[in-house]
Amino acid sequence: MKTASATLRxxxxxxxxxxxxxxxxxxxLVFTVYPVLRSVALSLTKYRMGMPTxxxxxxxxYVRIASSGTFWKVMQNTAFFxxxxxxxxxxxxxxxxxxxxxxxxHIGFIRTAYFYPSVMPMIAIASVWMFIxxxxxxxxxxxxxxxGIGALDVLSNRNTxxxxxxxxxxxxxxxxxxxxxxxxxxxxxxxxxxAANIDGAxxxxxxxxxxxPLLGPTMLFVSTxxxxxxxxxxxxxxxxxxxxxxxxxxxxxxxxxxxGFTNMNYGVSSTLTVIMLGLLLLVSLPRxxxxxxxxxxx
Amino acid sequence: xxxxxxxSGSLSxxxxxxxxxxLTPLVWLxxxxxxxxxxxxxxxxxxxxxxxxxxYVWNTIPFGQYYLNTIILVVGTFLIQFFxxxxxxxxxxxxxxxxxxxxxxxxxMQIIIPNDVLIMPNFMTLSDMGLIDTKIGVMLPFLGSAMxxxxxxxxxxxxxxxxxxxxxxxxxxxxxTIWGVYMPxxxxxxxxxxxxxxxxxWNNYLWPLIVTNSVNNRTLTVGLAYFAKSKEANMQWSxxxxxxxxxxxxxxxxxxxxxxxxMNSFISAGVKE
Numbered sequence: 001m002k003t004a005s006a007t008l009r010x011x012x013x014x015x016x017x018x019x020x021x022x023x024x025x026x027x028x029l030v031f032t033v034y035p036v037l038r039s040v041a042l043s044l045t046k047y048r049m050g051m052p053t054x055x056x057x058x059x060x061x062y063v064r065i066a067s068s069g070t071f072w073k074v075m076q077n078t079a080f081f082x083x084x085x086x087x088x089x090x091x092x093x094x095x096x097x098x099x100x101x102x103x104x105x106h107i108g109f110i111r112t113a114y115f116y117p118s119v120m121p122m123i124a125i126a127s128v129w130m131f132i133x134x135x136x137x138x139x140x141x142x143x144x145x146x147x148g149i150g151a152l153d154v155l156s157n158r159n160t161x162x163x164x165x166x167x168x169x170x171x172x173x174x175x176x177x178x179x180x181x182x183x184x185x186x187x188x189x190x191x192x193x194x195a196a197n198i199d200g201a202x203x204x205x206x207x208x209x210x211x212x213p214l215l216g217p218t219m220l221f222v223s224t225x226x227x228x229x230x231x232x233x234x235x236x237x238x239x240x241x242x243x244x245x246x247x248x249x250x251x252x253x254x255x256x257x258x259x260g261f262t263n264m265n266y267g268v269s270s271t272l273t274v275i276m277l278g279l280l281l282l283v284s285l286p287r288x289x290x291x292x293x294x295x296x297x298x
Numbered sequence: 299x300x301x302x303x304x305x306s307g308s309l310s311x312x313x314x315x316x317x318x319x320x321l322t323p324l325v326w327l328x329x330x331x332x333x334x335x336x337x338x339x340x341x342x343x344x345x346x347x348x349x350x351x352x353x354y355v356w357n358t359i360p361f362g363q364y365y366l367n368t369i370i371l372v373v374g375t376f377l378i379q380f381f382x383x384x385x386x387x388x389x390x391x392x393x394x395x396x397x398x399x400x401x402x403x404x405x406x407m408q409i410i411i412p413n414d415v416l417i418m419p420n421f422m423t424l425s426d427m428g429l430i431d432t433k434i435g436v437m438l439p440f441l442g443s444a445m446x447x448x449x450x451x452x453x454x455x456x457x458x459x460x461x462x463x464x465x466x467x468x469x470x471x472x473x474x475t476i477w478g479v480y481m482p483x484x485x486x487x488x489x490x491x492x493x494x495x496x497x498x499x500w501n502n503y504l505w506p507l508i509v510t511n512s513v514n515n516r517t518l519t520v521g522l523a524y525f526a527k528s529k530e531a532n533m534q535w536s537x538x539x540x541x542x543x544x545x546x547x548x549x550x551x552x553x554x555x556x557x558x559x560x561m562n563s564f565i566s567a568g569v570k571e
Contacts, residue, residue, distance in 0.1 A: 010395075013393050013395065014393070014395035014396065016389075016393065016472070017389045017390075017392075017393035017395045017398075018389075018395070018397075020385040020386060020388055020389035021385070021386045021389045021390070021401060023381070023382040023385065023386070023441075023442070024382040024383060024385070024386040024441075024442035024443070024447060025386065025401065025404065025442065026442070027382070027438070027439070027441045027442030028404050028405070028407075028408055028442040028444065029404065030423065031413075031416070031420055031423070031438065031439035031442070032404065032407055032408045032411060032416070032439075032444075033404055033407060034419075034423065035416040035419035035420050035423065036407070036411070036416070036419075038419040038422070038423075039416070039418065039419050042419070096316075099309065099312070099313040099316070100313065102306075104310065106310060106313075106314055108557060108558075109314075109317065110313050110314060110316075110317040111557060111561065112553075112554060112557045113317035113318070113320045113321050114316075114317060114320055115553075115557070115560070115561055116320075116321075116324065116550065116553060116554075117320075117323075118564070119497055119501075119549055119550060119553045119560065120501070120546050120549075120550070121500070121501035121502075121503060121519050121545070121546065122501070122503065123501075123503045123519045123522055123523050124519075124522065124542045124545060124546050125323075127522065127523075127526045127538050127541075127542050128323050128326070128327050128538075128539070128542060129323065130526070131339065131535040131538065131539075132323065132326070134339070134535075137338060137339050138339060139326065139339060139341055142339070171320070171323075175320070176564070179561045179564050179565050180565065182561075182565075183565045228410070228412060231415075232412040232414045232415055233414075234414070234504060235503045235504060238504075238507075238523070239523055239526060239527070253414065253415065256415075256417070256418060257417065257504070257508075260417070260418040260421070261417075261421075261508060266418065266422070269418045270418060270419065273415065273416070273418055273419065276415050277411065277415065280410055280411055280412075280415065281410065284410045288406075
């Protein structure tokens, strides 16, 4: 009797649990799980504007993309942009966090100054920096002229356009990553550092051998965020360059957008989406593997 | 001791100087927006103060409508998220049931995959539903928020079960227990979730750009982007700066007033994932 009533109660509980989950779960299934499956399915089809239904072509999209110069150019740009932004914004973010990890009247002001770009829409940042980077008359070119280097017109040159976008991006991202490093730094037990100080480890030595290792889990987490953030951005490309000059600034998400919404080639756009999903999975993996190995110091 | 003081003093000076450097784009933006147009761009304004640029863009772009649209979207999204995430978080914090781990897989999927990456398939889904160029269409993908569910669940779990059980014995139903016991205890988590949600949706661009195509539904960010690239803007930096200032002002002011709350919110939403 008792077990029967217990199972009944468990069933009732499960029903309540699912009912409470239903609204949020339904949205997540339709707009997160289904689109992933749909992308995979559509990536195996030929599907353009004007076609009533997608036409199965197997792996043709992948084969065609793999032999397309533009695609490899885009992947190269995406990798270059990640390389130019992820590590620099992490290093600068950590540096800024060390600077503001103190008490004082000016600390509030400094934290505000470093973090405010994260509260600005990327679209606003891009609009402002578009003028900063404007040819000749822009602030950057004025500075270069004053320094005797001469106007560079960075956004029109295929060699400088990505570094220019990266510089702007690091300015924004470093302040964002700062908050996570700050949280990490503040979770370090002060006794540990004090003990190290007494033992003669100060300054750089203490940072290198105590603080940095203790920040390990934070580093891992921050690197995932930094990679994900830099992949998921197309706003700056849309506003500032539209991929110009000659695809030198086309990043993967912008390419997905262009193929899907300008060229109306849904099959190819889906194939690129699948590749993007692969990239995101790749950069998120370390975080999941590390979960059970997470070491709690002090 | 004096060396230590000197060191800390020079660090302070350095960090303040760096802060000023960080602020330069904002200083230029505000200075350019509120002074008379110049032929040559200059870092610090050299002309008289004016509201010309602000009134020009306010009258050229339907900013009033865009403000209204954005506020409706931001508030609507948050209120619905508030409701759906609270229920889901309560369910995941309180009950153990078969299939629960699958729900977590879905939640982690959303945390790994940013919505912007799925623009293509989600646009198709929205199109199938006939919701292109509607406000509900802009909101829909965000109404089940993994971040909010996770944040609230972690918080609910720290609340002693006895508290909820006591309320149930006193005759409170499920909803009354959540509303009366769990929500008040998780105020800080709700605050973080509100800050993240509002700033995300105020600033969001790509999704509203592809979903909307009329003035009645366009958001501020989409309106700014159209203007920045239009003939009316004519590469006129004072006008674009004025337009930019108009769209960033509310959130910026809120941030400058509540800097600590903002930064803590981003930490709790990220780290607790």
